[in-house]
Amino acid sequence: MSFLLRSSFLEPIDRRAWLGGSGRLLSAGAIALLAGRPALAAGKPSDPAQDARILNTALGAELEAVAAYQVGADSGLLQKNVRELALTFQGHHKAHADLLAATVSKLGGKPVSAKAEYQFPTDQLKTQADVLRFAAGLEKGAASAYLGAVPLFDDRELSKAAASILGDEAMHWAVLRNALGEDPVPAAFVS
């Protein structure tokens, strides 16, 4: 709460400090989400195999997002501050991936690994705006994917964790749309 007061209302927002702070908040939240799950602690989720499958699919997409942001960061097309933003978002995806992999393991599954290589439409990325638009599409898709996963988990704590990640993806999407000069929040609902 004190962090929110400081950054949002009482002091001018320093973007780097804000992003760094949000990353720390996410990490703390992620640990709490995993550590505070009674079903997992008891080892008795009702259908761990299905939950692990859903999480593993999300993990695969997160690992691809990490690679995609690296492509963007290495493209030479991004301004310094935009590149920093991309790397910050990449860090969030790494945090999501770490949490998902740990949870898949706790559920008795085998977390998927990052692919040796990913295909991206690099021939279509000619400008910074192209990179931002590509990233925005991935983030929008990710928010939708988590929305589609939230109601599926047998363990409601996993739904809560997925909803937490959904919120983060939606924020990424909004920031990227804003950077593109588009309406950052184009609708009242995410679909």
Add this chain to the structure above:
Amino acid sequence: MVVSAGGAAARGGRGGAGSAAAARGSRRLLRAAASCLALAIPASAAAVDAAGDPEAGAKVYTRCEACHTFAYDRTGPRHCGLLGRKAGSVAGFDYSEAMKRSGIVWNAQTLDRFLADPMSTVPGTTMGYAGIADAGERADLIAFLRTQGEGPACRKPDGDG
């Protein structure tokens, strides 16, 4: 039709003399209703597909873009060549056993059913997604998958699949 069958079942369930015969009659009615429903689904799906708007479907497709694209495999398999393809058959893609064994051939009807509830339609699929409840949105999406699949992105050599 379903409402009528349910009503008959309820009447049969009230018991009394001849209740066993009534229950048998109810079961026959339920089976008949189920058959009618099963027969109705393909026709309905085909009609919905015909009415789908590919432009609206492009917007629905943005929900798929965490995992899918047309020309190449990602977390999910490529969508070029989807219509008419046997499920689980893109070479080199790591499908679930459930999808490989599903016996599904993707067309408007099978896609409509799968997209409505992927995990119930193919239990064990790795597509952990609740589905698209709105039949109109599914029709739009299927229309987009069809038109995009016939478009330039899928006519490239590496987009065919």
